[in-house]
Amino acid sequence: xxxxxxxxxxxxxxxxxxxxxxxxxxxxxxxxxxxxxxxxxxxxxxxxxxxxxxxxxxxxxxxxxxxxxxxxxxxxxxxxxxxxxxxxxxxxxxxxxxxxxxxxxxxxxxxxxxxxxxxxxxxxxxxxxxxxxxxxxxxxxxxxxxxxxxxxxxxxxxxxxxxxxxxxxxxxxxxxxxxxxxxxxxxxxxxxxxxxxxxxxxxxxxxxxxxxxxxxxxxxxxxxxxxxxxxxxxxxxxxxxxxxxxxxxxxxxxxxxxxxxxxxxxxxxxxxxxxxxxxxxxxxxxxxxxxxxxxxxxxxxxxxxxxxxxx
Numbered sequence: 001x002x003x004x005x006x007x008x009x010x011x012x013x014x015x016x017x018x019x020x021x022x023x024x025x026x027x028x029x030x031x032x033x034x035x036x037x038x039x040x041x042x043x044x045x046x047x048x049x050x051x052x053x054x055x056x057x058x059x060x061x062x063x064x065x066x067x068x069x070x071x072x073x074x075x076x077x078x079x080x081x082x083x084x085x086x087x088x089x090x091x092x093x094x095x096x097x098x099x100x101x102x103x104x105x106x107x108x109x110x111x112x113x114x115x116x117x118x119x120x121x122x123x124x125x126x127x128x129x130x131x132x133x134x135x136x137x138x139x140x141x142x143x144x145x146x147x148x149x150x151x152x153x154x155x156x157x158x159x160x161x162x163x164x165x166x167x168x169x170x171x172x173x174x175x176x177x178x179x180x181x182x183x184x185x186x187x188x189x190x191x192x193x194x195x196x197x198x199x200x201x202x203x204x205x206x207x208x209x210x211x212x213x214x215x216x217x218x219x220x221x222x223x224x225x226x227x228x229x230x231x232x233x234x235x236x237x238x239x240x241x242x243x244x245x246x247x248x249x250x251x252x253x254x255x256x257x258x259x260x261x262x263x264x265x266x267x268x269x270x271x272x273x274x275x276x277x278x279x280x281x282x283x284x285x286x287x288x289x290x291x292x293x294x295x296x297x298x299x300x301x302x303x304x305x306x307x308x309x310x311x
Contacts, residue, residue, distance in 0.1 A: 073135065082114040123168025144188075
């Protein structure tokens with residue numbers, strides 16, 4: 001189903017690999033409650049905390065087609081609302097009188113609705129991933145959509161100066177902390193129209209379940225990997241600002257998934273005697289991303305944790 005060049009995604013409610021522990025289900029229930037009351041939801045947190053996966057899962061539960069927008073520095077208002085893309089040429093040749101040839105040329109621009117307009121018009125669910133990577137002025141069109149349920153339309157679209165937003169329209173936003181490179185500070189007026197849920201790291205049981213679901217390893221193998229990564233994370237929180245000092249934190253569930261997936265692909269074992277496993281841990285949890293580790297060094301700390309958990 002294509003709407004003015006924008007093809008929405010049809011998401012199945014039960015998505016393969018999505019883990020539903022009590023903690024995750026609690027977050028999903030909160031999101032659906034807020035969306036059901038007519039408020040957009042904003043999921044924010046460090047990279048690797050599963051914001052996008054969670055946003056898509058919540059969108060699937062609404063049961064409407066989904067339009068996805070990825071925030072970008074170069075994204076402008078026209079990339080959300082629409083604009084005049086290209087020109088259409090019309091040529092008419094009149095040979096009604098044999099001896100007289102009349103040719104009429106005309107050129108006209110063609111308006112094309114973009115993702116936000118299509119979602120508002122047809123009542124689709126908008127998932128705006130990492131919306132703060134777009135400049136604040138590019139997102140101004142969202143203000144009236146979220147508050148007055150009206151989308152102001154540029155003059156190029158014709159006589160229609162505004163579009164009333166469908167009652168089936170919902171919006172889910174995700175963002176990283178402002179300390180991250182390439183992230184802009186969202187306009188206060190826009191944030192004030194959202195309900196923000198701050199996502200941190202999951203509990204141990206959820207992280208084990210995610211590592212198992214994403215990689216295919218069993219619980220006996222997942223536990224030492226997750227405990228190792230959580231140990232690095234705990235050690236890292238003792239550093240500057242609880243991370244690298246720039247908002248990044250490599251010791252996330254994503255690190256556990258990467259280690260587990262590579263291990264599964266090569267029939268490895270999460271034990272200290274497996275040199276490939278030790279090298280893998282150092283490569284994923286490398287020193288350049290853990291600059292705030294205490295003076296003893298990341299290598300020594302990872303080795304210590306491997307001996308503690310990978311036995």
